[in-house]
Amino acid sequence: MKKIFFIVFLLFTFSARSQLQFYSLPELLQYADSNAIVIKNAQIQQRISSARQKDAKSFLYPTINGSAGFNDNLTLQPTLVPAQLFNANAPEGSFKEMKFGKQYLYSTGVQLQWNILDFQKIFASKTAAIQVKADISNSQLVKFNTYNQLASTYYSILMDKEAIKIYQKNVQVATDIQNVANEKYNKGIISEADYNQAQIQNIKCKRDLENTQQDLTTLFKQLQTQINFSDSIAIPLEDSTEKSDERLNADHDFPEHPEIAWQKTQLELANASLKESEALRTPSISAGYQYNYGWAMNSFSDFNGASHLPQQYVALKLNLPIFTGFSTKQKIIQSKLQVQQQALQLENMRLTENKQDQILVIQFSQALSQLQKNKALLDLQERNDFHYANQYNSGILSLDSRLTKYKDLLTAQNDYLQSLANYKLYEYRLYIRQLNFQ
Numbered sequence: 001m002k003k004i005f006f007i008v009f010l011l012f013t014f015s016a017r018s019q020l021q022f023y024s025l026p027e028l029l030q031y032a033d034s035n036a037i038v039i040k041n042a043q044i045q046q047r048i049s050s051a052r053q054k055d056a057k058s059f060l061y062p063t064i065n066g067s068a069g070f071n072d073n074l075t076l077q078p079t080l081v082p083a084q085l086f087n088a089n090a091p092e093g094s095f096k097e098m099k100f101g102k103q104y105l106y107s108t109g110v111q112l113q114w115n116i117l118d119f120q121k122i123f124a125s126k127t128a129a130i131q132v133k134a135d136i137s138n139s140q141l142v143k144f145n146t147y148n149q150l151a152s153t154y155y156s157i158l159m160d161k162e163a164i165k166i167y168q169k170n171v172q173v174a175t176d177i178q179n180v181a182n183e184k185y186n187k188g189i190i191s192e193a194d195y196n197q198a199q200i201q202n203i204k205c206k207r208d209l210e211n212t213q214q215d216l217t218t219l220f221k222q223l224q225t226q227i228n229f230s231d232s233i234a235i236p237l238e239d240s241t242e243k244s245d246e247r248l249n250a251d252h253d254f255p256e257h258p259e260i261a262w263q264k265t266q267l268e269l270a271n272a273s274l275k276e277s278e279a280l281r282t283p284s285i286s287a288g289y290q291y292n293y294g295w296a297m298n299s300f301s302d303f304n305g306a307s308h309l310p311q312q313y314v315a316l317k318l319n320l321p322i323f324t325g326f327s328t329k330q331k332i333i334q335s336k337l338q339v340q341q342q343a344l345q346l347e348n349m350r351l352t353e354n355k356q357d358q359i360l361v362i363q364f365s366q367a368l369s370q371l372q373k374n375k376a377l378l379d380l381q382e383r384n385d386f387h388y389a390n391q392y393n394s395g396i397l398s399l400d401s402r403l404t405k406y407k408d409l410l411t412a413q414n415d416y417l418q419s420l421a422n423y424k425l426y427e428y429r430l431y432i433r434q435l436n437f438q
Contacts, residue, residue, distance in 0.1 A: 021234040025428060028154055028227070029147055035228050036148055042139035049128070049135040056128035059121045062114035068306035070104040102296040102307065103332065116287055119279035128270040134265035140437035141258040146226075147435070151428035153223045154235065159421050160216040161237040166413050167209040173389070173406065174202040180392065181399055194399045201403055256437040257353040260346070267342040274335035280328040281321060288315040359432065364426040374412070374419040381412040 006419055022028040033039060076099040083090035115121060181198035184190045294309035321328070388405040391397035397405075 012300065019192065019232045019234055020229060020237070022154070025045060025151055025154055025234060025431070028150055031144070032146060033152055034225050035325060035344040036146055036150075036226060037228050037418070038145055039139070042135075042142040043329075045131070046139055048134045049132045053125070053128040053132050056121075056125045058248065059115070060118075060125060065111045065113075067107075067109045067111070069105075069107045071107075073103045073105070076101050076103065102298050104297045104300055104302075105294060106290060106296075106306075107294040107309075109290065112288050112289040115284065117283070117285040119282040119284070120276060123272065123276045123279050127276060130265065130268045130272050134262070134269055137258065137262040137265045141262045144258040144437055147432045148429065150226055151432060152425075153226060155421075155428055157216060157219045157223070157235050158237065159417065160212050160219060161235075162281040162420065163212050163236070163417055164209065164216065166359040166417070167205065167212055167424055170205040170410065170413075171202075171209055173385075174198075176389070177392070177399070177402060177406070178202045179438040184399065190328070190399050195404055196401060201406070254357050254433055255438065257349075257357075258437050260349055260353055261438070262347050263342070263346045267339070267346050270335070270339040270342040274332070274339055277328070277331040277335040280324070280331065283318060286317045289313075292317075341391075350413070357433065358427060360430055364423075364430050367423040367426045371416075371423040372420040374416045378412045381409045385409045 021029070022031070078097045078099050080095040081098050083094040083096045084092070084095060094150075095138040175396075178198045178201075181190060181195050185192070223233055225231060291308070291312040294311075295303060295306040296309060297303070297306040299305065385406060388397060388402060392402040394400070
């Protein structure tokens with residue numbers, strides 16, 4: 001007996017460890033911050049941009065390179081030298097074949113290069129810094145969109161659970177109606193059409209329950225995909241009754257929309273690109289220094305008898321673009337147009353998001369009012385249906401009237417579930433909109 005209890009305990013412990021439970025939407029969002037693939041990818045992109053910024057900035061510093069080499073001239077190439085250099089009496093136009101150089105050459109060197117003034121690289125470095133800001137804003141926008149997707153799935157699960165509770169009661173009520181209808185039909189009290197109508201209503205209630213249960217299974221699998229979790233997830237139904245107004249800002253003080261923050265960085269990138277294009281017209285100055293030292297010898301590693309060949313020089317170079325076939329001019333025109341385009345999009349986005357925020361507040365208030373009224377109607381319909389059920393079971397109410405009254409309850413249930421879904425939709429949108437992603 002102790003062994004059985006121990007095995008059951010281990011199985012329960014393992015199951016509990018492999019199952020995630022979310023008691024509120026903030027818990028789910030907090031878990032997604034560290035596990036959702038889209039959020040993690042956006043964070044990785046931030047680090048990539050940061051590395052690219054450092055890479056672009058590195059071009060502003062001087063570079064130092066060292067070198068070392070060894071040559072074995074297996075065959076020294078002969079050179080034709082005028083014979084009169086060695087013999088004044090040699091015939092005009094005659095040459096003597098000679099070989100110059102030594103077989104073994106060793107060399108070392110150091111080179112220093114520095115672009116003292118290069119506006120293109122300077123502005124490229126600034127553009128890379130702005131790109132880091134853009135990817136940070138993009139990460140915030142990705143998180144904002146992911147939060148909305150997760151909240152939609154989360155509340156859809158709660159809505160389906162709420163609907164399943166109602167549909168289970170409907171199946172029981174429809175079954176009771178059909179049971180009474182069976183007795184009356186067997187006694188010849190009701191017609192076959194009325195009997196079939198009771199069966200139809202029972203089948204519809206079971207169908208609605210089965211469809212909602214299947215939808216709930218699909219939603220859980222969708223949530224597993226969204227948060228990158230393969231084991232089971234539990235979301236208690238009690239969370240559906242949580243008062244959202246405790247999490248909402250009563251003054252509806254909205255921070256800057258993540259999409260607007262992202263669009264601002266796109267305008268900054270367009271301006272930076274314009275400066276890069278304009279920098280194509282500017283001169284650049286670079287300086288260089290090189291020192292080489294070589295050893296030439298006829299015997300391998302005979303440094304005592306080697307010829308020493310030192311060399312060094314300093315260079316200063318000015319590069320002035322004079323004519324580039326009008327390509328620079330066209331690039332500047334394109335960049336200016338892109339700046340205008342991004343500025344217009346930012347202006348329109350500010351106006352649109354501001355109006356969307358105002359509409360969201362109105363929709364939330366309307367949904368709350370509608371939910372309260374539909375809940376009151378549902379409570380009244382449920383109380384009335386209780387009396388109609390008693391009258392039907394007592395034979396006071398006919399089957400046709402009972403089904404008609406029951407359809408009124410089903411209509412009230414559907415209205416309530418729809419208004420609850422609308423309320424939850426605007427609730428989580430308002431909640432997420434009030435989060436500060438900066």
